[in-house]
Amino acid sequence: MTAASAPPSARPRRPARSLAGPLALVAFAAITWWASSEEFGLGFDIPRLLTNLTRGAGILAEFWPPDFSVLPRTVGPMLETIQMAIIASLIGCLAALPIAFLASRVTSPNFATYLVDRSVLSVVRALPDVLYALIFVAALGIGPLPGILALILFNIAVVAKLLSETVDGVDAGPIEAARATGANRLLTVRWAVLPQVLPNYVAYSLYAFELNIRASAVLGIVGAGGIGNLINEFRRFFQYDALMVVVLEILVLVIIVEWISIWIRRRLV
Amino acid sequence: MIRFTNASVVYPGGVHALKNVTLEIPDGQMMVIVGLSGAGKSTLIRAINGLVPLSDGDITIDDVSVRKAGPKKLREIRSKIGMIFQTFNLVNRTTVLNNVLMGRLHGAGTMRSVLGWYKAEDVEIAMQALERVGIVEKAYVRASNLSGGQQQRVGIARALAQQPKIILADEPVASLDPPTSHVVMRDLQRINRELNMTTIINLHFLDLAKVYGERIIGMRAGELVYDGTGAQADENVFRDIYGRSLTADDVMGEAAAAG
């Protein structure tokens, strides 16, 4: 039907502007105002920010050049950081496997387990890993052990949640086939579900490892082992140039871990 | 008038996509280009509005060189050339009207077009373009909610909104079913006749080419190998252009002469 053969249509009226856009903008502005106002919020405005920054810029000079003489002192704690991350990732990722299966409606034995598991995971994820570190330090004293435990906990929560969501989306076909052969739930999971989610599982585990490296570098600040302790010390004595060395080390470590993780993912999957 | 003078295009990989093409296209002509994939049809069409730069030779439009045009001049040239794409190239997330208004980008000024506050006259031009293709009632509908044929008509409207002197169409019906393809081709034909707009169309369905092509150009391996009327082009001609015997894929079939 071309315009030549049909009568010309009337032009449509402009539809009423949907409220969603302007409403969102208003909400955004309101929240920002609330967050930055003097009375309710942080008392933030650009001029003050700039004056603060320019005044503080001088301090930045104290960071450079980095004081590499402290390098030997940092080796031990950095290694501890790496150890913590490795152990926590291992235990955490292994433990996350069954927990993830219990948290997915596809593989969970009954609704109650699924619900409880899912909720617990949400709650655990809602809290920062530093909090767990603090609690474990309170329970066990300082050292790498509380750090490892905290990382394990957070690790499980992250990987289990991601994995359970993946399991939710698996192809039901192989599961049906397994059941048809008379396999019980455990075997079904092992042979029909696990192979489907294995690549994702590896990816999530590597991701968790990267997170753990970053986190463990930091947990020491609250006493849970690793390089964080040394950071506190340097801070206390205003040894900013030494601090810079630590920062550079962490930077290098994180980047290397990312490379390794990408390499492994490419080979293994 | 569009004039090709020894126009050549060599892509960075070394592919010689256009070899020494010399051609004259008078105003108001409806020209169809046929040829196998990779024969240079797309390259030829995109060389006209500079989307693909020439490696050698020149193309002039009303004696203005495309190759020598600087960025600003090139934009000006493009604003007078409307282009229609095989995959429609609409902005899916926004309304039909906004898509057609993209044809007014050059005329509307940066400030207005970035904010979307087009002048009433620009909106009027866009509406008229939609009316001309018979789809104005969908003006405020999201582009992705339309059928393929409707989307292509929006594409045509967008080109018309530029108030161009030339229309380029790169395989405009390759993604459409036969009945819709005829509708679109008839629209293009009508626009060519009513508005006296030079229309250059890439087609790979030979039966369509015969029906709608006032003039047919055959490309093979980057070279111009045929130049004649639709009436003169028969199976042998096409076989020469293709360099092989014709297959069912080369014709659209289904009431090809339903025009």
Added chain:
Amino acid sequence: MTARGTSRPARPSQRTKHIATALVVLAVAWAVLTVDVRIERLPRLPGQLANIFSEMFLRPSPEWEYFGRAFGYMMESVQIAWLGTIIGAFLSLPLAFFGAKNITSPLVSNIIRQLLNAIRAIPEILVAVVVFIPMVGLGAYPGMLAIGVHSVGTLGKLAAEVIEGINPGPVEAARAAGGNPLQIQRWGVLPQVLPEIVAFWLYRFEINIRASAILGAVGAGGVGEALVQSLVYRRYERAGMLIIVIIVVTILIDTASGWLRRRIIEGGDRPSKASVSEQPELAELREESV
């Protein structure tokens, strides 16, 4: 007719896989054997945790007014996260455009991406501790700035990837119609990428709430500071209340933000992009060219 003569295929070589696994096992073994952990303390753990837990949540007559203060602290953390995310979003958007290889040249975009990677690699808490607290002192400011700066890294990377993944069609159409570069970005690129990018901003906000809660541990304001104080001085009951407030507020914000993100993405095109915004962590996992 029987099929004869097809010999069984040899088992494909899994050498690289074996080597990779061996390396991983070695690394793990080293870590386990050399870590200096007083594992004898471990048995104490359940008892200790039970103690702490009961002191936190099972007190007979809790200090109810503290809830108000706890809420106030949490709100401060939310504000820090909000403003920090805004700073991060603002700064990251132009950087993302420059970091996308289909917008700028491969060289420029690579440099920008490496810069973004470097920023991402440093945890916020470190940025706060090392850079901003010395610069502007303790309090909410350095926390907000640290979150902002770190967010630029992730948001920039994610946005650049979204931009690199667009359909080039509308961009070509805008060029062909004679649009200038700004118009091309506005009508060819932006409509395709904005919903996903905004969804990432919201997701980042969710994460930053957790980050700002932590930052308090180093004196950068918010609920973290109160938490550390209460744990150090063994006022576990207060810690318990703070924890409850943190959980409730975080989950509420997560839910609201998740709903909003889904609405925004659904307002866009249908294809599987929706699953990316549901699991934004996956976006972080996508391989990048290193």
